[in-house]
Amino acid sequence: MSLAERLRHVRWIGGGPGAGKSTIARGLAVRHGWDLYVTDDTMADHAGRTTPQQAPFLHEFMAMGMDERWVERSARTMFETFHWYRGEGFGLIVEDLLRLPRDRPVVVEGFRLLPHLVRPLLADPLHAVWLLPTPDFREAAIRGRSASGEGFVRRTSDPERAARNLAERDAMFVERLERETGRLGLPAIRVDVALAEDELVERVGRVFGIV
Template sequence: MRHVLWLGGAPGAGKSTVAERLARRYGLRRYHADTRTWAHRDRALAAHHEAAVRFETLPPDERWARPVDELLAMSLHRARGPMVVDDVRALPSAPLTVAEGTTMTPAVARALPGRAALWLLPTPELLEKRLAERELGPGPLALYRRLALEIEDEVRESGAPFLTVDGTTDTTEEVARRWAHPLAEGPHAEGPAERRALLREANEAAVAQVAGYFGRPWADGEPGDRELAFSCECAAPGCTAKVTRAATRIPAAPVIAAGHRARPFAQGPEGISPS
């Protein structure tokens, strides 16, 4: 499993942003654990996992009114770890995969060793700022705060490498510095077509996540009612653009942000640049 870079940490630490930017810059695959939430919950239900069954059978309003210890159990924070291991083990060995999410615990990384691992731990001030930006209800807010504490305790007790995030520095650059050797060594996507395929793969995973949510018997609405910020599929290494559209099936044509185009890229001495 030397093709895996593990990026864990608390909610609001910036894991998804860092993983996406590094994946685009270096031509890597991105595994975002959140996009597997409902697939993992279905696996837990099939195994008659008590907390998973309770989550699905409680009405949403009553579910989020439960005590935070029960919310933590129903989040399947630890139960999903082995499922993450199964997912990542099944991925191709090239290019490198950045596997990120709150479920990336030190125990998960030990169960499936990778090239490198790092956990992002936000300061209390940054955590509260990021959670406020999400406009969460009381139940999810309590759960995310508890998850942040659980994850920090797990990381510190295990002696796992971590980076304290306070919002004053560029987290992506710091992670890139710490992972300089594996990021340089690769393997990377071999060209723009493979880069676009990796971006499409990540966008399709986001669509599947929304479809999984609306497929629950208690969910109201349809996937088309939800908008997603899709990654621009122009394949430019430095692109950070998003394309907002309904969370339904992605068209066959590349999803390209305004002013961008799917142009070829050439490999030069300083990396990939427009040809």
């Protein structure tokens, strides 16, 4: 049995940071009784399961201080060297999914789901969708996290510059996702501030053929 067939029960929700992936995935899991796999929750575990040879950019990042990560480098360098954006550790996501029961669907979500890595695993192209947040939507999400006191950028010497670098880096990532999904013929949904959560759930559900 091919890997795509072994993962036929999986539904994939990728996209840019702050696009609402977690909210939509959790909503679908609760509504339809699916299992949920959150790739953000596995990052520390996956980092510990790799070697510098397997994930050189990840281990270089882990050795950096907060300012070196987020303040001292350009947004372009941050984007080009960010380990998860390069697909490091993606194989561990697949390993984890293969260990889950196959008797019910699993929805997996996270920005680590790069289109060119997910595409070969799809028995059906409509088993995956990418959420692409507009600049206004990303800014609103960032403001919300800042207002709640969250944000590792606060642990840098220049939070304003770190936040700007991070926003620019993530904008580059969303642009790449848009190009990749278009090139590979994969579903993508633009997410803006005018799009209500219920409508987004419905759109994702239509892609998956469940509404």
